[in-house]
Amino acid sequence: MTQSSYNADAIEVLTGLEPVRRRPGMYTDTTRPNHLGQEVIDNSVDEALAGHAKRVEVILHADQSLEVIDDGRGMPVDIHPEEGVPAVELILCRLHAGGKFSNKNYQFLRRPARRRDFGGQRLIETR
Numbered sequence: 001m002t003q004s005s006y007n008a009d010a011i012e013v014l015t016g017l018e019p020v021r022r023r024p025g026m027y028t029d030t031t032r033p034n035h036l037g038q039e040v041i042d043n044s045v046d047e048a049l050a051g052h053a054k055r056v057e058v059i060l061h062a063d064q065s066l067e068v069i070d071d072g073r074g075m076p077v078d079i080h081p082e083e084g085v086p087a088v089e090l091i092l093c094r095l096h097a098g099g100k101f102s103n104k105n106y107q108f109l110r111r112p113a114r115r116r117d118f119g120g121q122r123l124i125e126t127r
Contacts, residue, residue: 037066047072
């Protein structure tokens, strides 16, 4: 049964990555799980196209996990001046945080930058 009144009490504010977890279809094509892997590969390809990587290696393991290795710049680990946390934490843990929203870091992108978090395990290594 739906409530007869609709007021401010009915409004939810989702923070962090909760919106992605509750409504993944708003952020990716849920009929194609391989699309998430393609996003990771695309990030490495962007580094190569921008002249920051010479090697991109993609490994699909027997357990269907994906490993992408490149010799690009990696993710910055220094402290973000406004947020006060490591930049890599912002990139991986906050929606709409990244270095590809302007042409400041890349002159050419194959596609718009996107990052999603649908749970699961990730191992991130950066220099």
